[in-house]
Amino acid sequence: MAKAQICDLQQHLEVTQNLAKKRKNDSMERSPLTDRKINVETVADSNKNQAQRSRLPQPSLKRMRLNTTVDNIDPAVVVKKSVCSAASASSKGVSSRPSIGVRSQYGVGLARAIHGTEARSRAVNCAATVAGVIGKKPRVAVTAPSIVQTAAVGSKKRPAWDLKGQLSDMKVQLGNMKTRVCEYTSKLEMSELQSRQLHESMDQRDKQLDAARAHINELQSNLKAVELLLKDREVELAKCQDENTAMQGVLENKLKMKEMELTQKVTCIEEQQSTIAEQRDMIVERDERLHCAEQERRRLHNTVQELKGNIRVICRVRPLLDSEREGLSEIQNVQFSASDEKVIILTKSEESHTGHDRKDEFKYDFSFDHVFQPIATQKDVFEDISQLVQSALDGYNVCIFAYGQTGSGKTFTMEGPDDMTCDTKGMIPRAVDQIFSTAQELKTMGWTYKFTASFLEIYNETIRDLLVTKPEKNVEYEIKLLNNKSKQLHVTNLKYVTVTMKDQVHNLIAMAKANRSVAKTAANDHSSRSHSVFQLQIEGSNSDRDLQCTSTLSLVDLAGSERLDKSQSKGDRLREAQAINTSLSCLGHVIMSLSSKESHIPYRNSKLTYLLQNNLGGNSKTLMFVNLSPLEENFSESLNSLRFANKVNNCVIGTAQVNRK
Ligand code: ADP
Numbered sequence: 311m312a313k314a315q316i317c318d319l320q321q322h323l324e325v326t327q328n329l330a331k332k333r334k335n336d337s338m339e340r341s342p343l344t345d346r347k348i349n350v351e352t353v354a355d356s357n358k359n360q361a362q363r364s365r366l367p368q369p370s371l372k373r374m375r376l377n378t379t380v381d382n383i384d385p386a387v388v389v390k391k392s393v394c395s396a397a398s399a400s401s402k403g404v405s406s407r408p409s410i411g412v413r414s415q416y417g418v419g420l421a422r423a424i425h426g427t428e429a430r431s432r433a434v435n436c437a438a439t440v441a442g443v444i445g446k447k448p449r450v451a452v453t454a455p456s457i458v459q460t461a462a463v464g465s466k467k468r469p470a471w472d473l474k475g476q477l478s479d480m481k482v483q484l485g486n487m488k489t490r491v492c493e494y495t496s497k498l499e500m501s502e503l504q505s506r507q508l509h510e511s512m513d514q515r516d517k518q519l520d521a522a523r524a525h526i527n528e529l530q531s532n533l534k535a536v537e538l539l540l541k542d543r544e545v546e547l548a549k550c551q552d553e554n555t556a557m558q559g560v561l562e563n564k565l566k567m568k569e570m571e572l573t574q575k576v577t578c579i580e581e582q583q584s585t586i587a588e589q590r591d592m593i594v595e596r597d598e599r600l601h602c603a604e605q606e607r608r609r610l611h612n613t614v615q616e617l618k619g620n621i622r623v624i625c626r627v628r629p630l631l632d633s634e635r636e637g638l639s640e641i642q643n644v645q646f647s648a649s650d651e652k653v654i655i656l657t658k659s660e661e662s663h664t665g666h667d668r669k670d671e672f673k674y675d676f677s678f679d680h681v682f683q684p685i686a687t688q689k690d691v692f693e694d695i696s697q698l699v700q701s702a703l704d705g706y707n708v709c710i711f712a713y714g715q716t717g718s719g720k721t722f723t724m725e726g727p728d729d730m731t732c733d734t735k736g737m738i739p740r741a742v743d744q745i746f747s748t749a750q751e752l753k754t755m756g757w758t759y760k761f762t763a764s765f766l767e768i769y770n771e772t773i774r775d776l777l778v779t780k781p782e783k784n785v786e787y788e789i790k791l792l793n794n795k796s797k798q799l800h801v802t803n804l805k806y807v808t809v810t811m812k813d814q815v816h817n818l819i820a821m822a823k824a825n826r827s828v829a830k831t832a833a834n835d836h837s838s839r840s841h842s843v844f845q846l847q848i849e850g851s852n853s854d855r856d857l858q859c860t861s862t863l864s865l866v867d868l869a870g871s872e873r874l875d876k877s878q879s880k881g882d883r884l885r886e887a888q889a890i891n892t893s894l895s896c897l898g899h900v901i902m903s904l905s906s907k908e909s910h911i912p913y914r915n916s917k918l919t920y921l922l923q924n925n926l927g928g929n930s931k932t933l934m935f936v937n938l939s940p941l942e943e944n945f946s947e948s949l950n951s952l953r954f955a956n957k958v959n960n961c962v963i964g965t966a967q968v969n970r971k
């Protein structure tokens with residue numbers, strides 16, 4: 311038994327020596343750090359293998375542990391094995407479970423922690439770390455050669471009989487063994503400590519790994535959520551794309567419809583354009599016909615005027631004023647025919663020459679173009695003269711004047727009352743309104759007009775400009791022929807105002823009225839003893855047909871025709887009366903001369919006739935209002951007025967000519 315043990319020990323010694331030699335050789339090649347690494351278990355395994363190869367009896371594991379010396383261990387092999395083991399374990403992904411020692415723990419830990427290629431490299435690193443940790447404690451590796459040496463010394467061969475010596479050697483060996491066991495124990499403890507530290511480190515790593523896993527899980531769940539979201543979005547996108555496609559289809563349909571509509575409309579427009587062209591031709595044709603009709607109307611209008619006579623007379627009897635109604639319910643001495651609007655009868659009852667109780671009634675019948683009773687309105691009267699006003703735009707000179715005694719209603723008829731309203735405005739404002747509205751209508755037929763207004767009065771054979779509020783002193787107003795060819799008259803220094811709107815003319819009329827009434831207070835009802843003349847010069851042109859026409863519309867409010875008692879009149883009154891008489895009788899003479907077609911017409915005998923010569927001649931249309939007072943006391947003046955008017959009414963002056971170029 312002892313022999314066998316000794317043999318064993320010798321064998322071990324040889325093995326150890328070989329190993330030591332080998333180690334010595336190896337240490338030349340290996341790094342000192344690696345040399346120091348020792349694995350108890352690997353040593354044990356190595357021994358075991360050797361034992362298996364040996365024919366010697368196998369020591370038990372426990373014995374092996376006790377018997378195994380450090381000399382048997384090749385640190386390089388240990389480290390190499392440890393690393394390989396860890397790496398292979400990790401590469402397989404399975405934990406190799408060695409029976410004891412650090413390696414198993416590392417192996418398990420590493421295998422658990424590391425996967426794939428990355429895991430492999432991590433495992434290698436980890437093993438290296440472990441080796442490093444072990445390398446820090448090189449005590450065992452350093453002491454090993456000394457033990458080997460001791461064993462070598464102690465194995466000095468003793469004779470077979472020296473059992474005691476052998477025993478003591480064995481005791482020494484045992485002591486050595488014990489020492490080594492102690493060393494190994496302390497080393498084991500240290501390894502366990504390191505193992506624990508590694509455990510802790512691994513736990514930490516595990517925790518980190520868990521955290522990383524949790525993080526990965528979280529990221530994965532996030533990824534899933536994102537993927538879900540992405541899927542949702544994809545679904546939405548697909549839906550949107552579907553909708554878009556559908557919408558595109560709808561829009562394309564609509565577009566097609568619109569295009570069709572457009573095509574239809576274009577066709578329609580083309581049709582309409584051709585219709586318009588046709589209608590334009592028709593309009594041109596109609597314009598031509600209209601123009602011919604207009605010419606015909608003017609010709610017929612002129613014929614009617616001629617038939618009526620060139621000088622027309624309209625009689626108007628004013629109503630009783632409120633102040634005149636006292637004691638009188640109705641007009642006494644003026645009678646009208648119920649059936650004939652042209653007749654007026656003036657009656658006068660005088661004491662009969664045959665008997666004192668009887669009264670002879672005298673009747674004076676007159677017939678005019680129209681007799682307006684007191685109830686007639688301004689509108690009624692204007693309707694009768696509007697045709698004549700129309701003639702002014704057609705190129706005829708037109709003159710309308712009011713004749714009658716003071717207070718018979720001349721100014722009322724021509725201008726309107728002082729408190730004029732739309733209903734009561736007189737012939738002048740109405741004529742102006744009609745001129746402007748008709749001119750506007752004639753625009754459509756190519757006619758454009760220029761209007762020039764003037765307003766003057768003739769008092770005591772002197773002219774005064776009613777459109778100038780403060781006349782300059784010593785201003786001469788002379789009536790002159792503008793040129794011999796046109797025979798158009800012109801008053802020097804008179805204000806001629808170009809007017810484009812009727813309101814402008816109304817303002818001028820109002821100004822003239824105001825200027826006249828100023829004079830009225832200054833010269834004791836001066837207006838009744840002066841003639842006022844409003845003139846509107848009309849110049850028309852039709853560029854389409856190259857036509858021009860000029861005319862003058864004259865509207866005259868004559869001075870009172872009453873005869874003054876010459877025996878009682880003196881000074882200014884006498885001169886006034888003479889002037890009025892002269893001008894009015896001149897007017898009568900001119901009309902009579904025209905009527906009897908005398909070679910010389912005495913226009914120059916008064917300023918009035920001289921100014922109105924173009925409006926009283928054969929080339930003009932004249933209308934006279936004879937205004938009558940309804941009062942019996944004015945009978946003789948009314949009779950005189952009617953007689954004068956009758957003379958004028960019986961005049962046939964001749965055919966008026968249109969002033970056309
Ligand atoms: P004349 O100008 O001839 O002197 P007016 O025109 O001044 O006369 O008239 C005298 C008065 O009679 C004025 O108060 C006027 O308002 C009034 N009058 C004249 N004609 C009419 C009429 N047709 N209707 C109502 N009042 C009238």
Ligand code: MG
Nearest residue numbers: 720721837838
């Ligand atoms: Mg008057």
